[in-house]
Amino acid sequence: MRETIAKVDKKDAKLALAHMIVAFTALFLGGICGLLQVLVRSGKMELPAGIGYYQLLTAHGVLLALILTTFFIIGFQFAGMSRTAGTLSDKTRLAGWIGFWTMTIGTAITTFYILTGEASVLYTFYAPLQAHVGFYIGLALVVVGSWIAGFAMFVHYAKWKKQHPGQNGPLLSFMIVVNMALWLIASLGVAATVLLQFIPWSLGWTENINVLVSRTLFWYFGHPLVYFWLLPAYMIWYVVIPKVIGGKIFSDSLARMSFILFLFFSVPVGFHHQLTEPGIDPFWKYIQVVLTLMVVIPSLMTAFSMFAMFERFGRSKGASSLFGWLRFLPWKDARFLVPFIGMIAFIPGGAGGIINASHQLNQVVHNTIWVTGHFHLTIATTVILTFFGAAYWLIPHLTGRTFTNQLNQLAIVQAVVWSIGMLIMSGAMHWAGLYGAPRRSSFSLYGNSSQAADWIPYQIAQAVGGTMLFLGILLVLYIVVQLLWFAPKGDEEFPIGETEEHAEKTPLFFDKWWLWIIIVVVLILLAYTIPFAHMIEQAPPGSPGYRNLC
Amino acid sequence: MHLHKYEKLWLAFGISSLVLFLVIVGVNAFVAGNQPPSSAKTVDPGAVEVTAPFDQPGLKKIGDNEYQLVVVTSAFSFDVGTQDKVVEIPKGATVHIVATTKDVVHGFEIAGTNANMMLEPGHISEATQVFRNEGEFTLLCNEYCGSGHHLMHAKIKVVDQS
Numbered sequence: 164m165r166e167t168i169a170k171v172d173k174k175d176a177k178l179a180l181a182h183m184i185v186a187f188t189a190l191f192l193g194g195i196c197g198l199l200q201v202l203v204r205s206g207k208m209e210l211p212a213g214i215g216y217y218q219l220l221t222a223h224g225v226l227l228a229l230i231l232t233t234f235f236i237i238g239f240q241f242a243g244m245s246r247t248a249g250t251l252s253d254k255t256r257l258a259g260w261i262g263f264w265t266m267t268i269g270t271a272i273t274t275f276y277i278l279t280g281e282a283s284v285l286y287t288f289y290a291p292l293q294a295h296v297g298f299y300i301g302l303a304l305v306v307v308g309s310w311i312a313g314f315a316m317f318v319h320y321a322k323w324k325k326q327h328p329g330q331n332g333p334l335l336s337f338m339i340v341v342n343m344a345l346w347l348i349a350s351l352g353v354a355a356t357v358l359l360q361f362i363p364w365s366l367g368w369t370e371n372i373n374v375l376v377s378r379t380l381f382w383y384f385g386h387p388l389v390y391f392w393l394l395p396a397y398m399i400w401y402v403v404i405p406k407v408i409g410g411k412i413f414s415d416s417l418a419r420m421s422f423i424l425f426l427f428f429s430v431p432v433g434f435h436h437q438l439t440e441p442g443i444d445p446f447w448k449y450i451q452v453v454l455t456l457m458v459v460i461p462s463l464m465t466a467f468s469m470f471a472m473f474e475r476f477g478r479s480k481g482a483s484s485l486f487g488w489l490r491f492l493p494w495k496d497a498r499f500l501v502p503f504i505g506m507i508a509f510i511p512g513g514a515g516g517i518i519n520a521s522h523q524l525n526q527v528v529h530n531t532i533w534v535t536g537h538f539h540l541t542i543a544t545t546v547i548l549t550f551f552g553a554a555y556w557l558i559p560h561l562t563g564r565t566f567t568n569q570l571n572q573l574a575i576v577q578a579v580v581w582s583i584g585m586l587i588m589s590g591a592m593h594w595a596g597l598y599g600a601p602r603r604s605s606f607s608l609y610g611n612s613s614q615a616a617d618w619i620p621y622q623i624a625q626a627v628g629g630t631m632l633f634l635g636i637l638l639v640l641y642i643v644v645q646l647l648w649f650a651p652k653g654d655e656e657f658p659i660g661e662t663e664e665h666a667e668k669t670p671l672f673f674d675k676w677w678l679w680i681i682i683v684v685v686l687i688l689l690a691y692t693i694p695f696a697h698m699i700e701q702a703p704p705g706s707p708g709y710r711n712l713c
Numbered sequence: 714m715h716l717h718k719y720e721k722l723w724l725a726f727g728i729s730s731l732v733l734f735l736v737i738v739g740v741n742a743f744v745a746g747n748q749p750p751s752s753a754k755t756v757d758p759g760a761v762e763v764t765a766p767f768d769q770p771g772l773k774k775i776g777d778n779e780y781q782l783v784v785v786t787s788a789f790s791f792d793v794g795t796q797d798k799v800v801e802i803p804k805g806a807t808v809h810i811v812a813t814t815k816d817v818v819h820g821f822e823i824a825g826t827n828a829n830m831m832l833e834p835g836h837i838s839e840a841t842q843v844f845r846n847e848g849e850f851t852l853l854c855n856e857y858c859g860s861g862h863h864l865m866h867a868k869i870k871v872v873d874q875s
Contacts, residue, residue: 215860216863217857217859217860217862220857283860285857289817289818289856289857290818291816291817291818291834292817292818292857292858292859374818374833374834374835375833375835375836378818378833414715414717416715417716417720437831438749439749439750439829439830439831440750440751440830440831440833440836441750441751441752441753441754441830441831441832441833441836441837441838441839442751442752442753442755442833442836443751444751444753445742445748445749445751448748448749448751449738449739449742449743452735452738453735453739456731456734456735459727459731460724460727460728460731463723463724463727463728464720464724467719467720467723467724471717471719471720517734521734521738522738522741522742522748522749523738523741523742523747523748523749525749526749526750526827526829526830527827527829529829529830529855530820530822530829530831530855530856531822531855598824598825599822599824599825599851600824601820601822601853601854601855602855603855603856603857603862604855604857604862604863605862605863606863607863607864607866609851609853609866610798610851610866610868612824612849612851612866612868613849614824614825614849614850614851615824615851667715701753701755702755702835703755703756703757703758703834703835703836704757704758704759704835705835706758706816706817706834706835709788709816709817709859711788711816711817711858711859711860711861
């Protein structure tokens with residue numbers, strides 16, 4: 164039973180595909196860096212040709228955490244907008260292309276300075292380490308380009324609303340607007356520190372930099388950044404997965420509600436990355452810890468919705484025992500299985516996150532490789548596997564090709580390789596972190612310390628897991644290349660779920676954007692005004708730049 | 714907005730656990746005084762070496778089985794007041810750590826203990842640690858500080874003097 168398939172407009176498809184190509188190129192380059200890093204840290208290999216470990220680490224972080232994610236998300240969201248709120252207008256699409264090229268040029272500039280060894284400052288670029296100004300300018304362009312894309316999406320949504328008075332915006336479009344609003348509000352912080360602090364300072368226009376202010380502005384952005392990655396995964400879970408399995412969206416209004424809660428509680432939380440820092444009163448750290456953990460609520464709502472949707476589907480197929488419905492889920496469909504593994508990884512991932520954010524407990528794991536293990540579960544498993552699972556229908560939908568059975572098989576193998584590799588790598592990172600092994604450090608014996616010797620077996624395990632993950636990257640790239648250029652022509656569906664027939668009508672108040680933004684701003688002012696004023700009033704003398712990099 | 718009965722139960726259970734958790738963390742912080750390192754003191758980062766107590770790094774006895782450990786960091790070393798970068802601490806001693814950096818941001822971590830804090834130029838970081846177990850502990854930098862970051866370390870020897 165094939166219905167006529169709703170297609171994303173060809174010109175919009177081209178825009179989305181351009182983003183995908185940059186995203187997967189970044190995955191390839193960043194993946195090579197990751198492989199070399201785990202090999203170096205096992206102690207069994209040294210880097211050739213004057214390549215620095217920290218140069219690789221900078222490239223790995225920038226290309227995967229910033230470039231892969233941002234390009235994939237914006238590409239996916241343009242496609243999602245076009246699919247659910249109608250074909251983009253020529254002007255909106257043009258804005259999309261301007262955003263794309265601004266981001267791509269920015270990426271090229273930043274990558275160039277990392278490769279020439281003048282920007283080994285890691286993706287967090289903590290002052291007073293100082294990179295070549297080009298590194299910061301490139302990053303600023305990436306952010307500005309993403310803003311242009313964001314505004315294009317807002318305009319498109321507003322146009323739909325105008326044409327459909329008295330109706331709620333389509334669920335996926337609504338979620339996209341929440342995510343871009345979150346991104347805009349959050350990236351003001353990183354834009355402020357880059358434009359007002361780093362660029363003038365690295366050009367020599369200003370001599371000194373206020374280190375604590377720069378870190379605070381970075382983390383004002385840095386934590387919402389992770390929700391900017393996570394929310395598109397949630398979009399896929401809420402909107403796409405129900406259709407893939409043949410079920411219905413559990414509740415449209417709950418989905419919107421959880422997104423609004425994420426908008427509220429994503430931003431005023433950056434101090435939980437700064438819990439062990441001097442110069443911030445512990446009272447304000449605790450306030451932000453409380454706000455941080457509020458995101459547990461929409462996460463619980465999401466978990467409930469997912470499993471309620473799965474169970475209802477299984478029962479509608481005749482399952483009657485307590486867990487019998489599990490049997491009816493399409494385990495052999497990569498479009499379901501791959502994101503599903505991502506969901507499962509979020510259980511330990513989220514639990515680890517609660518540990519990291521909990522005020523005192525943070526001291527046990529802060530800056531140990533436990534943290535690296537944590538975000539390789541959340542971003543590099545939950546989010547990325549969901550994105551891979553989405554790419555398997557999105558790319559062929561956009562290219563007019565099909566995700567064949569054979570590619571589906573390969574995608575399942577890919578997910579299994581990824582899961583085992585990650586279990587080994589992330590597991591070893593978590594354990595070694597509890598024993599004190601630091602993150603972001605090249606191989607070291609620490610003066611033949613017996614503690615450091617105990618970490619080495621875990622580092623070897625990380626190399627084994629990391630190598631498997633690199634194989635996983637090669638597999639996914641093979642599939643993506645097939646879907647882009649070689650798979651058989653055909654119609655692949657862009658699955659969009661529907662709500663249950665008897666579902667209550669979604670109330671209209673969800674589109675009260677100004678109200679949501681006022682609440683976010685109030686929360687931000689509440690959490691940041693007093694401690695931020697202290698940082699400026701009681702600032703010690705600033706710091707000159709240091710370029711002791713490699 | 715309608716909530717399913719099970720969803721109400723699930724959220725009620727989840728939110729109450731969360732509140733209980735935050736209360737425990739809060740009581741631990743504000744009543745028991747277990748706050749993360751958050752010193753408000755500052756120092757001129759260009760004049761660390763001539764500012765007390767950083768003009769004399771190392772371990773000082775300040776009371777009965779109570780010590781102050783002053784540490785000055787720079788890329789890529791810990792100055793703990795000794796040539797061989799080893800500090801000997803009697804077992805069971807309470808040590809008040811006072812540390813800062815002369816240049817970039819460093820991390821201060823004594824592996825295997827809860828002493829773990831950031832050192833930022835211009836700011837003084839403080840933590841108190843009781844060394845109950847004998848043995849050798851590695852003091853290392855856990856925040857990237859440049860090309861020699863992983864070579865930055867010192868040693869804490871906890872010795873039984875009784």
